[in-house]
Amino acid sequence: MIEPLTNRAPTRVFLTWIGFWIALFAIGGYFGMLCLSQGLHHTNMNNRFGFGIWIFLDLTVIALGAGAFFSAFLLYILKKQALKDVIGSAVVLGFICYSGAVVVLAIDVGQPLRAWFTFWHPNAHSMLAEVTFCLTLYLLVLAIEYVPLILKNPSLSKNVSLLIFEGQLHKVVVVFAGVGAVLSFFHQGSLGGLYGVMNGRPFAFREHFFIWPSTFFLFILSAIAAGPSFLILINKLASKITKKQLVRKEAYDFLGRISGWLLLAYVGLKSADTIVWINHTAPASGYSVSEFFKEASFGTWILFAEIVLFGLLPALVLINSRLRKRPSLMIVAPMLVCIGIAINRYVMTLQSQSLPTLPFEEFVLYTPSLVEIGVFGGMISYGVIVFSLSYRYLPLYPGLRQKAKT
Amino acid sequence: MGFSVKRRDFLGLVGGGAVGAALSPAPWKGLDDIAIWTQNWSWKPRLPRGPVEVAFTHCGLCHAGCGLKVRSVGGSPVGVHGVPGHPLSAGFVCALGLAGRYLSYHPSRIVEPTIVGADGQRRGIPFKAAVRQLGDWLDDTRSGGGHGSVAILDNRPGRMRSLAYRKWLGALDGAHIKGLREDTPINRLRAMLDGPAPELGLDIARARTVLSFGAPVLEGLGSGEAGSQLRGRSDSDKPYIVQIETRPSRTARGADLWLRIAPGTETVLALGLANVLVSEGLYDKEIIAQQALDLDGPGGYRELVARFSPKKVSRITGIDAATIKKVARRFASGPAVVIPGVDPGGGPLSAEAQTAAFSLSLLNGDVGRPGGVVARRASGTTQLPREGRLADTVELADVPDGSIRLLIADGVAGGFAIPTSLLERKLNPSEGRVVSLAPFERSALHGADLVIPSTTPFESIDEAGVPIDAPVDSMGLTVPSMRAPDYSVDSLRVLSMVAKSSVVPTITELLRGRSDRIHAGERGSVFDPSKGESVPLTEFKTNGDLWRALTSGGLWTDASATFSCPPFRLMGANAAIRDRLHRALEQPSTADGWAHEITLMPFGWRDASGDGPLPPVMAKLFRETRLRLDSRFATICPKTAGDLGFVEGDKASIKTSLGSITVEVVLDPAVVDGVVHVAVGPSTEAFGDASRGKGDQPLDLPSCENDACWRVIPAKMLEVVS
């Protein structure tokens, strides 16, 4: 009944493509069921590593998904029309990232059937409660933003009343863009807050402004800086695969510029934060930062990589309009940005646990188990599937002519 | 058009349903019930319900016999506690005692009689058949065998049960063999005294100095009371503990003075200390003059020790001469206790080492002196209800090789590990058979031809032991606190079923008999655990009253007796031992000509019930904290590791001429260079099973020459290429 749009891949090609990802998804699903039905011993997490790659990657994915709320904000509130081309894909990406993250979280917690207690007996002080609330609500917002896209499918839009409905939705989308912005602003922040508030973990603990630790703001900034870069990457990738020019250069250029300047700001603040942390915060809790980096696997090199190599460098590239003209750099730089954000989340999540706080405890490293990787692979493939379907059946890109096959 | 109508209506129906459901409590109740389900689903055990009953008993897991308070629900013990004020254990319970009740459900518990068939396969057989088989074997042996061809290995001799064994064996001209336990060496001292000697105990609590040759003084030696008094800060009133041990044991680390002696040179050090005492005239001249029978004269003690000058001794033992002098003087400065230790895994010291050690006690005039060696009066144990010849009790070491044709191993817990090779040496090579009455698989008995499972200490009534440091005799019972399973059977019942001539009394008859004789004796006092106080025995009108008190967890303790030291021989009566003392300076020859590069010293952890199983909870905790490394780990010092090319965590294979075990290397700077320590006993893997077969325990490696001593095993340590 629902027809693919014109000039999409032939069905056979599409099926082979999607089939591969469905297989991967099935494997992830199986591993997920193992954890849900038998317990989390199938992972390599342990009492020293309460958070594993799932949390790390969820954080990364959510940060990258920030492109959705941020571009929606720019387009609908600040009326940056250049983003018209990407907003569709941005919304889909956001939806994928957030819904995927939530599913993985449900597997990650030991008792998902009780997860709703957070809403029934919330702990107002807990950053995680804040995250849960904002995340759930924002996921709803994304879903609602997603609906008009679905309804734009020609064979659905045959139906008059649904078209009307779609029109109505479109009017309020501005409102949702605003709400979404606020919500995700807060949960990106509280995700950072997760670490900054841990007064028992000197590596992660940071100075507070009002009730929020500095990581709260750094996470927001890094997220909205990385979001656009991730949009660039994904859209370029989509164009590569579909061999079509999906997005106009201006959009890329705008995204790149935004990303660059925000990242520069982030790098500046992050450096300042790090300096305060080295000279005041950590010593105040009895630790010298040198202790944190004395193990080779988490040496100072990682600090350098995070701030300079994958921070300052791409920022400088992206704020330079001449360099932005270079297509290769417009792939490399955003890639560096995304990696940089990943490193930041990795360090905050895993290094802070590798380091013992008790002087007579040992430094522990952890490698994810096949199950953990498989489950996350499943989530990635879920993303690919949803995006492919959306691309095939929905007018993600206004740039392309859309007409149902006849 | 019709299509869209249908769709709209369907949507309407669904929408209405959704709204309706939301307006009913069902979905919310469902959400709640799901959560409740996760809170008490069936993958989590139900708690026992019902009123809690409190009872008192004694621990039967080792010979310390600590008093226990047991909380039960519906007939199963749900909690075990110490009994404050208990005359022997003073409220102390060790980890094993706390967790011991779980042993009844241990995975390695034997739940049916088994026999090894002609094909070498072990299979279950009915109880009746097992007993018949035992009877047949007895007949064979009786027809063929001479003296001692039937033997019982008794891990806790001196009980009424042991007397029943001896009586049963008496009729068969069999041998009653002592299992290893920490107070075995005291019999060496008794043998040094001239004429019949009473049971002896060590008055550790009142000693000024404790000279321990590898005894676990701070790890639960003897009663809990002694232990708890000796531990902790160096208080002035607390005995000064000198630990003479090669391994950095917990006692060595905690002792006031740790002498890290070269492996197997205890004899030399003891004689070296004697040398100082004699040459500096620090010994008790009066007693020695009156009672010592072999001090002077050719080959006399004086002549012997003269050859052990501190300098020479220091070269052999690795302990500097000054320290030797210092220790000797401290030792002579007041009542002292000498303890030649028996390690649960490493076994006893050599006979001459024990003799040399105890000669110090005699020199110091500590025998019969408060704070030294005290005598316990016999109390009702000597006679049986019915008369009859008693087989005499012998050390396993003194049993002639190949003499045993039918060995019955008593099932009591707390026996220390014995090397397979030693047991095998004593068996008749052609038709030596082993019958195990143990409730668990024990590594030393893994090859038992016939196994008839008996009860565990918490299930059966028996006598609690008398700890090594108890100055007086006592009687406490292990009152059953849980039901014995149907497949388990009391060892005496098995014997009575195969007994031809003699009649074997039941354990209850025996115990009641002793209780009655004690009552007739009108000595001592009885401790009431529920009140926490003792009353004189004379206040018990009838023997029934005493029996009731004992069967409800009471403890009878004898009145202390004075004992003056009889004449004695400082080198003992045994010519062979005397001879070995004289040759002590010769370098200890390696067990066989086999060239070796490292010295393997097996040891056993305290309160791990010898080579028996470990309660799952203990196995788990030691595994998770690596607080006790089991037989899968070998501890060496960094230097040795460097020389042999090992680093922490390497897999290594320890080889002797008899076989090899594979271990993981652990480094400890406190270990002697060239020595490797490997624990004997239950694995902490799985649920703490006892070793399940030959070849995975260090005790399969020693060849047990040299007077059945296996503390020092020449071995090779090779890398395992995986």
Added chain:
Amino acid sequence: MTKTTPQKRYGMVIDIDRCDGCGACMVACSLENNVSVVPPEAGIHRGLTWIRVYSVTNEKEYPHSDTAYLPVSCQHCGNETPCVGVCPQSAVDVDPKNGIVSQIPERCMGCRYCMVACPYHARYFNWWDPVWPEGTEHLLNPGVTPRMRGVVEKCNFCHGRHHAAQERAASEGRSEIEPNEYQTACAEACPNGAITFGDLADKDSEVAKLAAGPESFQLLKTLGTGPKVYYLTQRGWVRDMAAKTPLPLDGQPDD
């Protein structure tokens, strides 16, 4: 995060110099609190030990070699308790009456945030369904509920014993319990009397005196979590190793 000052402040003093690492406290604790026997593959980082005895050597050779054993359980932090603030669904709280930090398995959803936040690594997660050897369920302590798979658990100062003591007191018409009526299993089981448990708020109690003594120190004091478990030692190297000393901050030493 409760601001009311507790009437009682239950705490513990552990004399490191008396501890010889026998592990009786761990065994007693596990039996008292129905801590499950996790499968062997758990290794050293996925087990359940409400109180864990660390063994630390000074890496010196004989005769200078020395070993210290440090039993570490939940420290029941009295100030900015790290685990309480982070729990999203209020499964952790500090008892305003006695300062005991609780962990309610039935409320916990197993997100493990509290474990990450705890500086003492004193919280443990049920990676497996709770296991006991066949047929031993009826040996469990009826006073403490077993935890199910997928939740966090930790020391709560043998709260089952606190309940029992309260019941006994109430049956005699008292609403408050006497100091000698409530003792933790580890303190009771320690053969060396290394562990002293009691009310820190009661200045005359032995535990309060010891905690105030010159040899006492707290683990990671500089984090400002105000642990209610104190440690004693006369051995300098142990103190230097175990007690984290404040670092000089802008010239002035920080405390």
Added chain:
Amino acid sequence: MILTRRRTTILFFIIGLVVAMLAGWIAVPAALYESIEQPLGFSHVVHSSDDVGMECDDCHHLTSEGGFAGIPQIAVCVDCHEEAIGTSKDELKLVEEYIKPGREIPWLVYARQPDNAFFPHVRHTKLAKIPCKQCHGDHGQTKTLRPLKRNRFTGYSRDIWGHDFSGITTSPPWSMKMSDCVDCHRKRGVRDSCLACHK
């Protein structure tokens, strides 16, 4: 045309609504709880009557440790029912099936709390002077034992979760949820932490 279409849709909507609410309010509760008969009939009235003259705490007493003995063991019944008194079916069953073989009677407990709840009866009855019936209802005045309504899914007695399925107007004796405990504690100004009532 459009109007009729809209009307039919609304009709369908209402059908859905009604069906779902009927299911939610009536069908689900009926299906969720199973009703189990007690092993024996028992009349509290008869036993507490003057000619028998038993007091409540002859059977439901506190132990020396302060714990609640709960439902009496068979031993208590034996005192009078060694031999059958009268010839009622239940009486004979009691003697034949339980007293003679010495089996305990598997009574079903209406107010059984889950393992993780700690309820010290003595603190409530002795210290707070709360009458038993406030939570258990006037059980002493019952002639027969009603069947136990047990949640098939959670195993809870309905007395615990509450007989009002909506869970709105619940209070003891018809509901003994945590919220009920909390309400009462609040009323009486008892400030408690989780561990006060959870073990």
